[in-house]
Each structure stands twice: as structure tokens, then as C-alpha cells.
Amino acid sequence: MNKRYSGFAFEENFLPRLSSVDIEHLSKEDALVILPIGAVEQHGPHLPVYTDTLIAEGLLEEAMLQLQHENIWVLPAIPYGKSNEHLGLSGTMSLSASTLQAVVMDLAISVCKSGFKKLLLFNTHGGNHDLLNMMAREIRIETGLMVFRLNPGFEAVNRLISQQEQRFGIHGGEVETSLIMELKGDWVQFDKSPTEFVNLSNNHHLHLKGNSYFAWVMNDISNTGIAGDARQATKEKGKMMKELIVSELVKTLKEMKHFSLGDLKKDYVNK
Template sequence: MNRYKSKAWQECFLPRLSKKEIAELDKEKGVLVLPVGAVEQHGPHLPVYTDTLIAEGLLSAAFQLLSQEYQVWMLPPLSYGKSTEHLGHPGTMTLSATTLQQVILDIGKSAKASGFRRIVLFNTHGGNIDLLNMVARELRIETGLMVFRMNAMDFRSELTSMFSEKELTYGIHGGDVETSLVLAIEEGWVDMELAPTEFYHQELLDIKGGPFAAWVIDDLSESGISGNAKAATKEKGEEVISRLSKKIAETLAAMSEFEMESFQQKPTVKST
């Protein structure tokens, strides 16, 4: 995948435009997409740029599917996320929660000052999720922008026929899904000879939802991953991109049409 030659980067990358061109954009339905990833360890076989790379690859594919009627523009990826749970592993570069929150708020305020009404926080790092949920609401309150948060794995149900329930539940970091995706996007960045298999397991105290135990990666894993990276293939990654990009494109299109007032619209009652 040559993502930097795609529509997302060649036609819909906002910074390639001049201030005159940006001023002339239709901002009534326009949507800015801010990819938020991470630079952090993903085991011995994957690059530390994995999460941001996946964001770039998925959005590149999704933008190919959007028709010209949708004014959706991509901002430069915010590569650094909140990765404190991976500190101590070589290559992990993290922002504090406070810093990341302020950076996103400042970007949102700048979008507002440029006349935009909608911004999407497109996230591909699990460690960012809780923070982005909070920041999205704060940004809405402080600016009046319509703020959306989308995680790539919000659409994991699209992958149930491809991966085991165990992988989709416990393969949360550097496993089959992420390794397959990186193989599809930048195959040369993966060393499959070093790909491990390791799963955390705990039925009652989860690490994502429900009753919760706070954790860092060393609590879960010796290798720095959770999942079956050995099972990954480029072909699976290409299929994951195909399935997820369709849902991402559909969701971005819906966001461009969305108005906050629709939350209060009463259902239409048909007369008999």
C-alpha cells in the first residue's frame, strides 16, 4: 500500500492547501479528521510506529471510498499518544494525559478559528480511548464544535469471521490483527521470524470494560504483546483494511450530515 500517493494525502490532506483555498472550503458540511496514534513498543517484531501507521493506512483506504460530495479533510496525524503503560520499553515515546489533552484542545480551537464546525478524533491506540472520550466532550463545551470520537476497533464485529473470539477479545496489542495490518501497509517493517504468541487472560477482572484492573503492559505480558502474532498474514491485513475502511467511510459520511439537533427530533408517527 502506497498510502502517501492515495486520495487522502494527495487531494484531502488539509495542509497541502493554501490559506486562500481553506478559506473557500464549504465548512457547513466539512469534517476535519485528526488521526491520533502512538509511538510505543509492539513486541520484538513490529515497529514502534504501529498504531499511527495503522491510522494512516485505514484512513487512506477509507478516503478512497468517499465521494466528492463529502467535504472530509485529513489533518496531520498526531503520532504521539498517551503510552505511559509502555514506558521502560525501548522506543516508547509518550505524552502525559495532561499534555495530550491540551494539544487536542488547542488543535480543536484552531479548527474553530478557521471556520470549521466538525472534527473527528480518529484513534488507533487503546491507551488513548478514555482520555479522548473526556477530551471530546471538553472540546465540545469549550468551542461549540461538533466533536466525534471514532476508534478503529469500534467495528470489530466486521472481523468475527476472520479471527477467533479469543483473538478479538484478548489479542489487544501486537497480535494477529495489528501484525496483519502492518504487513499489509508496510510489509518490510515487520520481522515475522520474531513474532511471538502470548495472551493475557482474566475472565472477571477485565482490562477494557466491566470490572476493571489498572495495568501496565508488564503486568500482562513478557513479550510486550497480547495475541497470536505468528498467525498474521499480509492477505488478512488487506481484508481487514477492506472491511474496516468501508465502515469508517460510511461513518465519516454520516458525520458530515449530522446536526446536534437530531438528538432531540421526535420520531415521525404515521397516521392511520
């Protein structure tokens, strides 16, 4: 038996497990289709290169357990992302920006032609973020689909980690290591876990991400391939982090599923 496609999420919410006829007869007006987008890229000496995609699949599987009565469907994850900031570090398999744009657009058009009205781009790799923000609007214009873009809310775990980790622990650090220890612990080589933080102590207005930002590749900011303190990770923290992130994710998915663009202007009165 292939255990990869077992469990509630795959039995109840995995769109490709249905036949074409089944999908044709699904209620489309109130359905939300989720396209997970991850990455295959280096995450230091201790984590698998599949980390980002594992997180996408693991969070969605857990969320679906709490969304049993919602008309929400999950597509297979795109396991490759725009990871060129990690190229040259072994195991990184990157798509170009133009290739990822084309793949996402082609799949969105396919979702539209199957009759669905809502699509979520569910992203778990930071290098995809800006591109998918842009693509969400391009898909809206091209297809008429209502399009959402969501990164899981890692800020929900801030109470569990230090301020230094919150600001600089962006890759392979305490959060991702804890999550993989919970989701797929036998793939973690914890004895090799490093600690490395980028040196921005004299810069108060420049950040690795956000509104005041400088362009970087991983070799600019790290010797180990990570940014954060992986040694502080535990499976117990990973379980708590998963629960906190999934709690917010479930609320957000419900809101997206019931959201309507048609409601945004209905109360306007021309005076």
C-alpha cells in the same frame, strides 16, 4: 519526490496541502475535519513502534478513496499518544495525559477558528481511548464544535480470528500484525513474531478493557510486549481486515458528516 505525501488521500483530502486562501473559501457548514491520533510505542519484537500511527494513516487513506465526493478533510496525525503503560520498553515515546489533552484542545480551537463546525478525533491507540472520550465533550463545551470520537471498528474482523484473540489479542497480536503486513510489510520482522496471552482463564468477569476492568501496564500482563498470537498473522488476512474495517469506517464517516445535533430534539412535543 516525497512519496509519503502522494496518493489520492493526500492529493484530494489532506487539509494542509491547501493554501490559507483555499481553506478560507472551503464550505465549512457541511465539512468534517479528521484529527488522527496514534502512538509511538513498543509492539513486541516484530512490529515497528509506529504501528498505531501507521494504522491510522493507512485506514484513512483507503477510506478517502471511497469518499471522493464528500467534504471531508484529514489533518496530519498526532504520532504520539498517552503510552505510559509501555514506558520502560525501548522505543516508547509517550505524552503525559495533560500534554495530550492540551495538544488536542489547542488543535481543536484552531479548527474552530478556521471556521469549521465538525471535528473527529480518530484514535488508533487503546491508551488514548478514555482521555479522548473526555476531551470530545470538553472541546464541545469550550469551542461549540460538534465533536466525534472514533476508534476504527476492529470488531468487524472477529470472524477472521479466534475467540481467544478477540478477548485477549489487544496489542501486537494477529490483527495488528496482519494490518501492518498489508500496510507496510517491509517493516515487519515476522520471524520474530511471538505468541502470548494473558492468563485470565479463572476470571470470567474481569477483562483487560471494557466495563469490568482492572488497571494494568504492559509489564503486568506480558513478557514479550504483546498480547495475542502474532504468528497467525498473514498479509492476506491483513488485506481482508483492512477492507472490512474501512467498509464500516466509510459508513460511519458519511453519517458523521451529515449528522446534526439540531435534529435530535426537533420532534419533541410538550404535552
